[in-house]
Amino acid sequence: IxxxxxxxxxxxxxxxxxxxxxxxxxxxxxxxxxxxxxxxxxxxxxxxxxxxxxxxxxxxxxxxxxxxxxxNGIDLSLYEFCDKPKQQLAWLGRISPEKGLEDALAVAKDTDIPLKIMGKIQDTLYWDSIYHKYENAPIEYLGFLSTKEMQQVLRECQALIMTPHWVEAFGNVVIEALACGVPVISYTRGGPADIIKDGKTGFLVEPDSVAGLIAAVKQLDKIDRQSCRHQAETEFSxxxxxxxxxxxxxxxxx
Structure with a gap:
């Protein structure tokens, strides 16, 4: 059983x-x-x-x-590798306080790099509050997308930003990003910290440190996107x- x-x-x-x-x-x-x-x-x-x-x-x-x-694992055939991303970042997940989206918005504002946001708005008051706080930042909410639509956006991003304010058991979005060749920048908290190979398939930063996230964004050219896809293939198929x-x-x- x-x-x-x-x-x-x-x-x-x-x-x-x-x-x-x-x-x-x-x-x-x-x-x-x-x-x-x-x-x-x-x-x-x-x-x-x-x-x-x-x-x-x-x-x-x-x-x-x-x-x-x-x-965990995913059907890798649903995710296409992209070697030449656009100058944009992604945030993917449930939009609720424990996911810490406001930290990713702060990164977008500081770096002036567009942030594509995908996921279901679970807490409307929370979303309205952080959106108005950062409404002048280069952010775009794309809604809750199908896997096909989501990976089409995700694969063209320089990195996926993860900002959990709680302990994620795993973090499926990490392996979805890796499958597209997209490195992941995350707090060293919960499941993502066990998945990301720091400096090879992404960067792990001090929990709740927006400055750490920003510093990691500036080092993305050190990551080989093919290494991200390789990790997905060997560990998460x-x-x-x-x-x-x-x-x-x-x-x-x-």
Whole structure:
């Protein structure tokens, strides 16, 4: 049995099944009740918990090894490599306070490099507030786009800016950017810090440091975009993801 639900009940019911259950924990720690039941399952059934990244797993207390890190994967055929980007940056994700979009807007204002924003506006008041604060910056909101439309914009950008103010379990947008050959500049926080190869496929900067983001933008010419695509192909293809899951399932089965 495979459990993909980030919910208390499946973990609680685990001891009642004779069939092994593999639990993919899809988010970071959010509540004491879930933390406690997840820790109990890890102690009673070692090796049955899978996490996306070490940073995600570290948010949970008292997890008993072994811990399996499964990462994530995408269909690379949907993402086209671009070697010659335009002078523009991208920000991609849910528009809500924990995603820290205002920091990317500050980068656009300081560098005067156009910022393409893509994603669903989840918090309208937040969006209105930061948009009006930076309305004179070179920013453009493109809406929530299909994968095809999104990658057409993303691949032509010099970099993807990630500004999480919380611990991302993984960060799918990182590997979407890498698949297009786009380096990623992110705070050293959560899943992105476990994915980006600092100085090779992007840059990691001190959390909440807009100055660090700006400094990284000025170093983008040091990144080989082909290295970004290569990382996506070798670490985040569906085939590689399938192999990781198969090995994990086999270990859970015994």
């Amino acid at each position: 495979v459990n993909f639900a980030y919910d208390w009940l499946p973990f609680y019911l685990t001891p009642f099944f004779r069939i092994p259950i593999a639990h993919l924990v899809s988010m970071g720690s959010l509540s004491n009740a879930l933390d406690q039941i997840i820790a109990r399952v890890s102690q009673t059934f070692p090796g049955t918990l899978g996490f996306h990244t070490p940073s995600q797993a570290a948010t949970f207390p008292n997890i008993t090894p072994p811990i399996h890190y499964l990462s 569906l085939e590689v993801l399938g192999d990781r899951f198969e090995k994990w399932f086999n270990s859970v089965r015994g």
